[in-house]
Amino acid sequence: MSTNSKSLKSTRQEPGVSGLRMTNQRALILEIIRQRRGHLDADEVYRQARQKQPRLSLSTVYRNLQTLKKLGFIEELHFNEEHHHYEIRLATEHHHLACLGCGRIIEFQYPLARLIKRNVAEAKDFEVIDTELRMTGYCTECHQEGK
Amino acid sequence: MSTNSKSLKSTRQEPGVSGLRMTNQRALILEIIRQRRGHLDADEVYRQARQKQPRLSLSTVYRNLQTLKKLGFIEELHFNEEHHHYEIRLATEHHHLACLGCGRIIEFQYPLARLIKRNVAEAKDFEVIDTELRMTGYCTECHQEGK
DNA sequence: TTCTTTATTGCTAATGCTTCTCACTACCGA
DNA sequence: TCGGTAGTGAGAAGCATTAGCAATAAAGAA
Ligand SMILES: [Mn+2]
Ligand SMILES: [Mn+2]
Ligand SMILES: [Zn+2]
Ligand SMILES: [Zn+2]
Numbered sequence: 589m590s591t592n593s594k595s596l597k598s599t600r601q602e603p604g605v606s607g608l609r610m611t612n613q614r615a616l617i618l619e620i621i622r623q624r625r626g627h628l629d630a631d632e633v634y635r636q637a638r639q640k641q642p643r644l645s646l647s648t649v650y651r652n653l654q655t656l657k658k659l660g661f662i663e664e665l666h667f668n669e670e671h672h673h674y675e676i677r678l679a680t681e682h683h684h685l686a687c688l689g690c691g692r693i694i695e696f697q698y699p700l701a702r703l704i705k706r707n708v709a710e711a712k713d714f715e716v717i718d719t720e721l722r723m724t725g726y727c728t729e730c731h732q733e734g735k
Numbered sequence: 736m737s738t739n740s741k742s743l744k745s746t747r748q749e750p751g752v753s754g755l756r757m758t759n760q761r762a763l764i765l766e767i768i769r770q771r772r773g774h775l776d777a778d779e780v781y782r783q784a785r786q787k788q789p790r791l792s793l794s795t796v797y798r799n800l801q802t803l804k805k806l807g808f809i810e811e812l813h814f815n816e817e818h819h820h821y822e823i824r825l826a827t828e829h830h831h832l833a834c835l836g837c838g839r840i841i842e843f844q845y846p847l848a849r850l851i852k853r854n855v856a857e858a859k860d861f862e863v864i865d866t867e868l869r870m871t872g873y874c875t876e877c878h879q880e881g882k
Numbered sequence: 883t884t885c886t887t888t889a890t891t892g893c894t895a896a897t898g899c900t901t902c903t904c905a906c907t908a909c910c911g912a
Numbered sequence: 913t914c915g916g917t918a919g920t921g922a923g924a925a926g927c928a929t930t931a932g933c934a935a936t937a938a939a940g941a942a
Contacts, residue, residue: 609889609938630928645892650929652890666813670900671928685861696855700847704870708843714832717872723851725864756909756918777899792921797900799919817929818899 608655613637613644617652621662627673627684627693667693668724683721689730755802760784760791764799768809774820774831774840814840815871830868836877 620636621628628636634649653674656662665673667686681701685694701719709716725731767783768775775783781796800821803809812820814833828848832841848866856863872878 607889611890611938613891643892647893647930648891664815666815668811668813670817670819672817685856685859685863687861688864694859694861696859698851698855700868701870704845704868708845709832709870709872712832712841712843713875714834714841714870715873715878716832716870717835719868719870721847721851721866721868723848723856723861723863723866725856726862728860731860731862754918758909758919760920790921792923794901794922795920801901 608659613641613648614652614655616640616644617649618656618661621656621674622676627665627667627675629671629673633674663718663720665722666720667722681719684723685727686722686724687727687730688724689726692727694727755806760788760795761799761802763787763791764796765803765808768803768821769823774812774814774822776818776820780821810865810867812869813867814869828866831870832874833869833871834874834877835871836873839874841874 616637617633620633624636626632630646630649630653633653634644634646637644637649653662653664657664657674660677662674663677665675665684667673667684668688680697681699682695682697683700685696686692687694698721700721701716704719705716708714763784764780767780771783773779777793777796777800780800781791781793784791784796800809800811804811804821808824809821810824812822812831814820814831815835827844828846829842829844830847832843833839834841845868847868848863851866852863855861
């Protein structure tokens with residue numbers, strides 16, 4: 589039993605309650621998203637994962653991204669593209685600034701969820717599970733050359 | 736010249752500066768998004784539009800959605816689906832609560848952009864063009880039956 | 883350990899949404 | 913009225929994601 593899968597297994601919630609199993613593929617995918625600090629898309633996860641498990645299939649990546657998302661381990665990000673990105677879900681809430689010029693993603697922390705929950709969700713009796721804020725525009729290096 | 740296309744033309748910014756033309760198709764698509772208060776996707780716009788212009792093609796819808804977005808007339812929304820929705824861009828900023836149960840989209844107003852610009856974007860020297868906030872969860876009628 | 887059950891995988895094909903290509907139109911300024 | 917060119921329609925192509933299914937392999941029971 590490798591150190592990796594061990595640490596992953598111990599992280600898992602509800603070991604067998606929901607009938608889920610911790611496969612090597614699932615552990616690897618989660619580990620990759622946990623270690624890389626970027627915002628990976630399915631294909632990037634796939635390519636990384638195949639370096640360790642060459643027989644892994646892309647379907648398995650997609651399936652596990654869905655599963656890990658539902659379990660709350662990872663978050664799915666919707667930038668201005670037609671495919672999605674994924675990142676590990678951490679304790680501290682953060683959001684994104686997406687540059688239209690260079691494509692860079694800048695992160696920032698702001699306790700938005702709490703704020704909106706108090707001011708809006710509560711009034712509308714809406715139970716918030718997830719929050720996503722993204723601002724699009726131009727970063728320092730890109731807003732010289734205008735729009 | 737119909738009343739519709741007239742009002743659209745007068746709304747248009749920079750009449751011919753950028754080389755853009757106001758075609759019937761473009762006017763119709765914008766008009767549909769302007770009138771419906773929902774969050775239409777490309778196919779819904781297409782179906783609506785074909786009632787008035789049966790020969791309109793889906794390509795034209797997609798092309799014009801992109802154009803109208805770039806011109807700032809409409810906004811592209813990214814819910815938790817893999818296709819996009821569009822709505823007219825109004826003066827007052829608003830955001831969305833998306834229910835995982837019934838799919839309903841609840842709108843609310845909150846001066847987020849101003850807030851974040853002052854507190855974050857300014858510090859990071861990021862020029863904000865667009866803001867999108869979406870919270871996912873369960874609406875009143877759906878959070879009875881738990882998750 | 884061995885056995886059983888069934889969640890999960892790897893392939894492949896299929897789907898869904900969006901973009902591209904290209905010949906043909908039609909808008910608009912001169 | 914004319915010419916240059918943005919825009920259109922139709923279909924094909926491109927990607928991202930999902931579905932179907934026989935074969936594996938977790939995880940709990942014995
Ligand atoms: Mn992030
Ligand atoms: Mn809206
Ligand atoms: Zn940039
Ligand atoms: Zn609901």
